[in-house]
Amino acid sequence: MTIANHVLVRNAQLEEWEEAIDLTIAAYQQYEESFGQPLWDSYIKNIRSQWENQENTQRIIAVQEGKLVGSVLLYPPQEGLYEKLNELIPYPEVRLLGVHPVFRGKGIATTLIRECAQRAIGAGSPYLGLHTSDRMPSAVRLYTRLGFERVPKFDFFGGDNRTLVEAYRLTLADNFSF
Numbered sequence: 122m123t124i125a126n127h128v129l130v131r132n133a134q135l136e137e138w139e140e141a142i143d144l145t146i147a148a149y150q151q152y153e154e155s156f157g158q159p160l161w162d163s164y165i166k167n168i169r170s171q172w173e174n175q176e177n178t179q180r181i182i183a184v185q186e187g188k189l190v191g192s193v194l195l196y197p198p199q200e201g202l203y204e205k206l207n208e209l210i211p212y213p214e215v216r217l218l219g220v221h222p223v224f225r226g227k228g229i230a231t232t233l234i235r236e237c238a239q240r241a242i243g244a245g246s247p248y249l250g251l252h253t254s255d256r257m258p259s260a261v262r263l264y265t266r267l268g269f270e271r272v273p274k275f276d277f278f279g280g281d282n283r284t285l286v287e288a289y290r291l292t293l294a295d296n297f298s299f
Contacts, residue, residue, distance in 0.1 A: 128229055130236045133180040133192065141182055141192040142172045148219030155256060160281050171217060181236055183220075183229050190224040193217065193233045195240060203252065203286070205277040212248035212290065213241040218260075230263060235299065242293050250290040254279065264289050267299050 133141050145168050153161045171194055172180065183191035194216045196202055200209040215237050220229045234249075241249045251269065253260050268291055275288030 127185060128190065128232050129184045130181060130232055131184070133182045137182060137189065138172055138180065140189050141180065142169055144189055144192055144221050145172070145217050145219040147221055151222075152256060157281075163280055168217060179240065181233060183233055185224070185229075189221070191218075191220040191229040191233050193219070193237060195237045197244075198246070203277060205279070205286075206275060208275060210250055210275060210288075212246045212250050213237065213244065215249065215251040218251075231267065231299065234264075234267060238291060238293055247293055248290040249293060250275070250288065252286050252288050254284050254286050256284060261287075264291075267291065 146165060149164070149168070152164075156164060171178070177197050179195040181193050181195060182189055196214045196216060198209065198211050198213060201207060202210055202214055215234065218230055218233060220233075238249050250272070251264065252275070253264065255261065269289040270292075272288040272290050277286050278284065279286045
């Protein structure tokens with residue numbers, strides 16, 4: 122559990138998962154039109170499935186003044202994390218980082234990524250990874266500003282078979298900070 126910028130970051134309790142799913146959907150809602158209905162419906166199903174999966178996923182939330190304001194999933198290193206990528210990603214992977222639209226621009230996403238990085242360091246990993254696409258330019262700007270670098274080896278095409286889902290990773294060190 123971490124407290125930064127008056128935001129409490131902790132593991133989500135089972136009874137909070139549905140609210141976190143709703144928050145994640147709200148955070149990604151701006152992409153619905155550009156995805157098109159079939160791809161959007163599939164994406165929503167995927168969000169729900171990832172949150173409800175009982176594997177070793179860490180479900181992390183950010184709470185401010187008693188309100189859920191952000192969430193993220195942190196997966197351990199594993200093969201087959203993505204349906205269209207059959208390679209072992211050898212470091213923890215951030216997925217479905219979301220901040221409720223009302224609370225954007227307040228450092229919550231950075232706080233959640235920092236928590237994931239600290240957990241990766243605690244697990245002995247030299248990197249923290251994630252995937253995104255140019256459909257989400259503000260996310261790409263955030264990740265590159267925080268020091269994430271491209272790792273094209275782990276790129277793949279998304280559900281529409283046209284969108285390149287780009288891999289990024291952050292090099293972690295004992296003196297890590299941002």
